[in-house]
Amino acid sequence: MTLILALDFGGTKLAAALVNIGSRKWLRYERRLSPANADASTDLEIMRTLIYSLLEDAKPAAIGVSFGGPVDASTGTVRLSHHVGGWENIPLKGLLEDEFGIPVGVDNDANVAALGEHRFGAGEGYDSLFYITVSTGVGGGWILNGKPWRGAGGMAGEIGHMVVDPAGPVCLCGKRGCVERLASGPYMAQNVREILEKEPQRRGGLRGGEVLKGLVGDNLELLTGQLVSEAAAAGDDLAKEVLYKAAWALGVGIGNVANLMNPQRFVLGGGVTKAGADFWQVLQRVARETALPEVDFEIVPAVLGDDAPLWGAVAIALIANPKFVNE
Amino acid sequence: MTLILALDFGGTKLAAALVNIGSRKWLRYERRLSPANADASTDLEIMRTLIYSLLEDAKPAAIGVSFGGPVDASTGTVRLSHHVGGWENIPLKGLLEDEFGIPVGVDNDANVAALGEHRFGAGEGYDSLFYITVSTGVGGGWILNGKPWRGAGGMAGEIGHMVVDPAGPVCLCGKRGCVERLASGPYMAQNVREILEKEPQRRGGLRGGEVLKGLVGDNLELLTGQLVSEAAAAGDDLAKEVLYKAAWALGVGIGNVANLMNPQRFVLGGGVTKAGADFWQVLQRVARETALPEVDFEIVPAVLGDDAPLWGAVAIALIANPKFVNE
Numbered sequence: 001m002t003l004i005l006a007l008d009f010g011g012t013k014l015a016a017a018l019v020n021i022g023s024r025k026w027l028r029y030e031r032r033l034s035p036a037n038a039d040a041s042t043d044l045e046i047m048r049t050l051i052y053s054l055l056e057d058a059k060p061a062a063i064g065v066s067f068g069g070p071v072d073a074s075t076g077t078v079r080l081s082h083h084v085g086g087w088e089n090i091p092l093k094g095l096l097e098d099e100f101g102i103p104v105g106v107d108n109d110a111n112v113a114a115l116g117e118h119r120f121g122a123g124e125g126y127d128s129l130f131y132i133t134v135s136t137g138v139g140g141g142w143i144l145n146g147k148p149w150r151g152a153g154g155m156a157g158e159i160g161h162m163v164v165d166p167a168g169p170v171c172l173c174g175k176r177g178c179v180e181r182l183a184s185g186p187y188m189a190q191n192v193r194e195i196l197e198k199e200p201q202r203r204g205g206l207r208g209g210e211v212l213k214g215l216v217g218d219n220l221e222l223l224t225g226q227l228v229s230e231a232a233a234a235g236d237d238l239a240k241e242v243l244y245k246a247a248w249a250l251g252v253g254i255g256n257v258a259n260l261m262n263p264q265r266f267v268l269g270g271g272v273t274k275a276g277a278d279f280w281q282v283l284q285r286v287a288r289e290t291a292l293p294e295v296d297f298e299i300v301p302a303v304l305g306d307d308a309p310l311w312g313a314v315a316i317a318l319i320a321n322p323k324f325v326n327e
Numbered sequence: 328m329t330l331i332l333a334l335d336f337g338g339t340k341l342a343a344a345l346v347n348i349g350s351r352k353w354l355r356y357e358r359r360l361s362p363a364n365a366d367a368s369t370d371l372e373i374m375r376t377l378i379y380s381l382l383e384d385a386k387p388a389a390i391g392v393s394f395g396g397p398v399d400a401s402t403g404t405v406r407l408s409h410h411v412g413g414w415e416n417i418p419l420k421g422l423l424e425d426e427f428g429i430p431v432g433v434d435n436d437a438n439v440a441a442l443g444e445h446r447f448g449a450g451e452g453y454d455s456l457f458y459i460t461v462s463t464g465v466g467g468g469w470i471l472n473g474k475p476w477r478g479a480g481g482m483a484g485e486i487g488h489m490v491v492d493p494a495g496p497v498c499l500c501g502k503r504g505c506v507e508r509l510a511s512g513p514y515m516a517q518n519v520r521e522i523l524e525k526e527p528q529r530r531g532g533l534r535g536g537e538v539l540k541g542l543v544g545d546n547l548e549l550l551t552g553q554l555v556s557e558a559a560a561a562g563d564d565l566a567k568e569v570l571y572k573a574a575w576a577l578g579v580g581i582g583n584v585a586n587l588m589n590p591q592r593f594v595l596g597g598g599v600t601k602a603g604a605d606f607w608q609v610l611q612r613v614a615r616e617t618a619l620p621e622v623d624f625e626i627v628p629a630v631l632g633d634d635a636p637l638w639g640a641v642a643i644a645l646i647a648n649p650k651f652v653n654e
Contacts, residue, residue: 128478262480
């Protein structure tokens, strides 16, 4: 029995799990919300509590870590967190190796989730894939030749800021019509609000919006990407327009990536990708139209859900310990 | 003295060269235009003549081949040529190995040129680069981890059909606003013609076109990408508008690729990239604006020129013969 410890430092939650090598079921699993005023040291303290509670007397052979922010994977140093203060240049791999005396691997959540789906999920048996998460942001992680491709500076995977509509709305990054600007949950909600502000006659009128209005009353600030998806499923024309524009943006992005890199598979996770069959149908059609006819690919939903970072962390741990490279 | 034979089956020309391993100068070099009614067998016959004329009594240790069309590099089989008939499923590697009894490597011209620039040109010492040729078409080739990345089906590198302006003009591929539709030489000439048809008052007027008109008289069919570049350099506003739109399209494409793959370098070759400092300035600025601030990259001109496929073929030959993997 050889144990692997998997850790997930998300933006708002912390999770730890223990698994036997070769098993597809967690032996033990702990999860905790990050407190509102969290910083790096409180997060680390909570994670240590989770770890010691999980381990009891068990001695894992390696630790894999998914971190929700930029990481230098070669040294295992966190660059920063966009959600929690104090993470600037924290040598997370070194800290954990010093404390537990076993090999540790650390990478950012998109790369780790890509590896998780590759080893244990929708990408099993595929040598090249691009994993895309569509949630509060849009990010991605590469597997090429069966291994993570992180880019020269560890920045690869940023499909979220690919420009697909240069005449589109302005993104936080300063450009117009990025994939993320059209397809992330919060931006979908914002797009509904902006259309209603520009065309108030659509509010509750025949051209859509009535279901949305029912969902949030008059308080459009309460709109979320999920409510837009729900309203679209209930037939709201305005919600459908915004949701299909998101699917279009992702489809153009995926088709462009297919032409450029020709991976076997695209694996899509994150809340927005649960928007239903019509969303997927638009996305598949636009991606197929955008890619050249001779470029083959499949687009499939991720299967590991919220556990993708933890399963990816298991894969990172197996890579970190040279004894397990062929596991 | 160990010799390598490099072959270039271009769309309109055939070239062969002989080089000593380690040397940066051709020992011998032959080039012939492909006849107007060429097919695969006449091209092969001409190439055999070139080879035997080059070799005399010399015995090379390996052969590398650049082919101007889709190739299955794993088997060295040509899929087809878009310029010359009869190339469908020709096992070029096998034919040459049978005739010369030495290891042969075959790949398509964009991948080969990328490898040439990587080993002997503007990409020397860089582990990850994207080579882009901007000429009658726009294509690209990847080097990742120091090796070609061809994609699951050998189709990677197609930046030419990345959509950068979904409201732009219709491309031969059926989509609107592809990089190639805005930036290839023939399409730049077409864009000038289309603007003059739509706005005839610009023909020779103050708003540009006068230099272009001088270059081709009234026969706009004579326009080429190179003439557009020359007119832009001479200050023609219409030519500048079309040329800078091409630079913009390339800049958006490169910035998107930088976000997605984070390579160290972009190496740009092909006639259009010789359009001068203003073209490069627009391209560099737009690429920098399109990429995220934390994504670093350089864009540099190719240095091997028309010989890039032949030098790349040398690299392909070195890879094909296992004795030379570390050369």
